[in-house]
Amino acid sequence: MTTVSQATAATREALGPTLVRLAQGGLDIVVVDGDLGVSTTARVFGKAYPDRFFTLGPAEQNMIGVAAGLAAAGKIAFASSFAVFISGRCFDQIRVSVAQPGLNVKLVASHAGISVGDDGISAHAIEDVALMSTLVGFHVIVPADVVEAAQAVEAAARTPGPFYIRCGRPKVPIIYDESYRFQLGKAHLLRPGRDVTVIATGIMVKRALEAVAALEAEGIDCRLLNMATVRPLDQEAILSAARETGAIVTAEEHLVHCGLGSMVAQTLASEHPVPMGFVGMKDRYAESGRWDVLLEKYGLTAEAIVAEARRLLERKAKGP
């Protein structure tokens, strides 16, 4: 199911081609676009279905409302732009026009996280998972690679209700092969293990795979879960990991407060508390720079996951 392929692709590349395929299959899809359709790949759909593709300019608040109106009239309405604009600029429009009536609007945000790189901190969405996860009834998905992203887009199209799918800008290694089946709301077990669990999302899944391999070389048996669906969280997988491994490290390309780690911690705190470690952005903004250099500088690395896992194992060894 996972592959050793050297191929790379950006998760955002899944959007346009997947929508074309779904529309060819008869789904009543429309797309609204905020003047970033080349970057988000939404224009691939626009080229195939020009009458179902509406350019609205960089006027994202209106774009969300138009998507809501299309959904209210029965359409499967996709809206795409950069993650900062969708989650930040349009929060109120999403809350009142989409979440509260529970409309069938699918927000596909690209250029999330600090891996946007050079464009700098105004373009680095490191709060979007937190914002979108506060919305009642929303599905929030952070795919690990382009294969998973394509399946997430399809799941969103086929599942009624509002979705937020978080995609990235850079080409990153493809983790899954075509036999992979994304299951909405279910963590994917990438490696079983008994000593400690790593729960990762998005581009941190690849780094977690490297971390788990490094830990294995030290004789540490590390479980790895790809938690692509952040909302609703797979409580069962989290609690099993806590009971069976006794320590959990989360890894996300997002602020560590109010993101995946915080939501996992809340699940554990109410049912089965275990020591946790959090890898992600630590209450600061990044800066302009090459994306892979930024990830190193701000601690979004396999080494950081390994260090947290070791720390938790030492703590476990000492006992409560």
Added chain:
Amino acid sequence: MPSVSASSVLPAFGGLDSKGRGSRLLAGTDSLREIEAATRRIRRHIITMLAAAGSGHPGGSLSAVEILSALYFRILRHNPQDPFWPDRDRFILSKGHGAPALYAVLAECGYLPVEELTTLRKVGSRLQGHPKAGSPPGVEMSAGSLGQGLSYAIGQTLAARLDSRDYRVYCLLGDGELDEGQVWEAAMAAAHYSLDNLTAIVDRNRIQNDDFCEKVMRTDPLPDKWQAFGWHAQEVDGHDLSQVIEALEKAREVRGQPSVVIAHTVKGKGVSFMENNPEWHGKAPTPEQAELALAELAGED
């Protein structure tokens, strides 16, 4: 969907034209007088509802009564017995604080019992402080955060075009609401897509939450602004039913561009101590004030 003939689905409604427009109030020959009588009942409902709720927005509800009455009793193609009819015209209340007026008109049309109106804003009621889509059926859109309705209306209008349906979409905005930038994003988009099945109506009562619009944020000249954005613009006396109806009928005939009707109104219309007074934007009448108001609004139904 199969095409629906008004006569086959609306046996109980006498005054419908061949396209299903109108409602039971239009039976008979003197319909304008009947609509006028309905406006008096609607104003009394608004006062009664707000007094029972102890909070809410009387000024902008009272100013919109003739606009809503013209729409629901003459212009809109709708059927209170089939609120989700796919070919219905859509009415979007973007100025969500005018919800009491919408609920009162919907009750007069038969979407909900008149007795339910006094549950406004109470726990368990379908009548939320600001509109919630589908609650009750007939309420098209969740609103309450200003500036969002016109965008939603555009989405429904584009869907009509895609589905080759001939329904029209109407959206009522407040004049203070025009301060919201999203309205102008939407105005640009509606003209860009030449949405001639979309009509916006501005309830131009010249008062917003804190004060007179002119003091808070100047919005004049309104027709020029809409025209510059590519809209067909008309101005009417928003309390003159004939003028409002005529303008909305004319808007239906405009081709190639969206239409706006700027309806000049009086905030708090019909209640002397509320009229043109910014204090009555968002304050409910006390029981004593409600009694005075109802006395002023008494008249032949």
